Amino acid sequence: MERIExxxxxxxxxxxxxxxxxxxxxxxxxxxxxxxxxxxxxLGSMGMASSIGLGLALSQNRRxxxxxxxxxxxxxxxxxATIYNQNPENFILVVFxxxxxxxxxxxxxxxxxxxxxxxxxxxxxxxxxCFRDTIEFEQIxxxxxxxxxxxxxxxxxxxxxxxDLSPEDIKNRFIHEINKNRSF
Amino acid sequence: MDSSEAVYNALKEAEIDFIVxxxxxxxxxxxxxxxxxxxxxxxxxxxxxxxxxxxxxxYFGGKNTAILMQNSGLxxxxxxxxxxYELYKIPILMIISHRGTQGEPIIAQIPMxxxxxxxxxxxxxxxxxxxxxxxxxxxxxxxWDMAKTNxxxxxxxxxxxxx
Numbered sequence: 001m002e003r004i005e006x007x008x009x010x011x012x013x014x015x016x017x018x019x020x021x022x023x024x025x026x027x028x029x030x031x032x033x034x035x036x037x038x039x040x041x042x043l044g045s046m047g048m049a050s051s052i053g054l055g056l057a058l059s060q061n062r063r064x065x066x067x068x069x070x071x072x073x074x075x076x077x078x079x080x081a082t083i084y085n086q087n088p089e090n091f092i093l094v095v096f097x098x099x100x101x102x103x104x105x106x107x108x109x110x111x112x113x114x115x116x117x118x119x120x121x122x123x124x125x126x127x128x129x130c131f132r133d134t135i136e137f138e139q140i141x142x143x144x145x146x147x148x149x150x151x152x153x154x155x156x157x158x159x160x161x162x163x164d165l166s167p168e169d170i171k172n173r174f175i176h177e178i179n180k181n182r183s184f
Numbered sequence: 185m186d187s188s189e190a191v192y193n194a195l196k197e198a199e200i201d202f203i204v205x206x207x208x209x210x211x212x213x214x215x216x217x218x219x220x221x222x223x224x225x226x227x228x229x230x231x232x233x234x235x236x237x238x239x240x241x242x243y244f245g246g247k248n249t250a251i252l253m254q255n256s257g258l259x260x261x262x263x264x265x266x267x268x269y270e271l272y273k274i275p276i277l278m279i280i281s282h283r284g285t286q287g288e289p290i291i292a293q294i295p296m297x298x299x300x301x302x303x304x305x306x307x308x309x310x311x312x313x314x315x316x317x318x319x320x321x322x323x324x325x326x327x328w329d330m331a332k333t334n335x336x337x338x339x340x341x342x343x344x345x346x347x
Contacts, residue, residue: 020241040244044267048237052268055241058225059202064241078230082238086227171272175244 003096004029004158006135006151007067010094013137014038014065017092018056018178021067022049024103025157026096030067032160037177041163041170047076050093054079057088060178063141064090070097070111077119083146084124091145098155106155120148187347188213190317191279191340194324195250200277201225202247204235208254208281210347215252232257236264240274248328250277255284255300255341256293265307265337273335277328278309285343304339311339315346 003026011019011034020040021027027041042049050073053066073080073095083091095116100106117130128148129140140147163170185193191214195203202225203218205211218226225247229235232253239249258280268274283290284297304311312327314320324340331338 042268044271045237045264047233048240048264048268051234051237052241052244055202055204055227055238055243056245057241058227058238059242059245059247076231076234076237079234079237082227082229082234167272171244171274178244178246 001133001153002156002158003098003102003153004033004160006096006131006153008033009135010065010137013141017063017065017141018174019065019067020049020053020056022069022072025160026067026069028160028163029158031163032158037173040174041165043163043167043170047072050083051076051079053091053093054083054086054088057091057145058086061090062178063092063145064088065092065094068093068095069102070095070099070116071101071109073116074109074111074114080120080123080125088146089144092140092147092149094149094151096151096153098153100155102155102157117148117150120150185317185321187317187320187342188217190321191324191342192217194321195224195277195279197321198248198277198325198328200248200250200328202239202242202249203227203252204229204239204249205252206232206235206254206257208283210281210342210344211252211254211279214279218252232261233264236261236269236276239276240268240272243274243276249275250279250328252279254281256296258300258303259296262303262307265309269337270307275328275331275335276337277324277331278337278339279324280339280341282313282341282343285345287344300341307337309337309339310334311341313341313343320346
């Protein structure tokens with residue numbers, strides 16, 4: 001399955017969840033699949049998607065979904081231990097694993113030989129899922145987190161344009177969306 | 185008000201309610217006070233860079249954020265400070281134990297101790313060096329106000345002699 005297809009399937013099942021999306025082509029693909037005030041597109045700071053999502057989950061009640069990648073998880077693996085220890089119920093970490101650094105020319109990552117789902121289990125995550133040809137995300141949304149969702153996807157990026165929002169616009173509308181919901 | 189209490193009281197005064205941390209021997213007492221405070225969410229992290237990421241998410245979620253760290257961790261955090269904090273204009277209060285300063289017993293702390301102010305300068309992160317508890321108490325509250333106004337990190341460098 002292509003990553004953009006996997007993103008399409010998952011975003012169709014989301015309602016008011018807050019979504020943090022990884023740097024590079026993943027953010028561009030998500031933006032072209034669907035744009036929403038509930039989306040935060042990372043434009044830099046590779047590796048930080050899972051950590052940003054954790055901080056957001058710990059600081060408010062709405063459910064947080066993170067779209068991360070294998071290269072980024074490998075770059076910031078320690079945060080999996082932090083997530084497990086903080087144990088946020090409203091947190092779903094989705095890792096699109098194409099076994100390569102897709103935004104820089106598809107160089108191989110160690111995810112080819114290291115099973116990131118097994119890593120999550122070894123750290124202590126009780127709810128881990130692996131999808132390859134189909135994704136059933138509705139069942140994930142019914143669970144108490146933290147949930148680790150490993151999605152094996154094909155290498156390669158979709159032909160999608162860059163995101164024509166400024167960093168501050170991305171941030172401000174995201175914060176506005178979070179605050180809007182907080183009032184009741 | 186001792187040196188640790190001054191920092192803690194200033195964090196409370198600034199209404200900081202979300203703190204990420206990595207320890208330093210000089211931050212020991214302060215970390216205990218933060219951990220025991222039910223009004224503060226305290227997240228110990230594995231690496232400073234990760235801490236900045238978590239704090240950014242917490243800021244989006246409405247929290248007033250700070251990081252407690254040793255200056256060695258500034259080197260681990262340069263990219264996140266530039267391509268997340270500067271890019272999106274995100275505030276954070278950085279309480280930094282500045283090792284490698286006057287009185288440092290560990291030789292390995294010296295190079296990073298010397299480089300720390302220059303790294304902050306290059307990143308355009310304002311910083312202050314309070315020398316006494318009274319000065320720290322006043323400066324920290326001001327620094328958080330400045331961080332919010334600028335949408336940037338503001339650092340408090342607490343040298344060995346401060347403690």
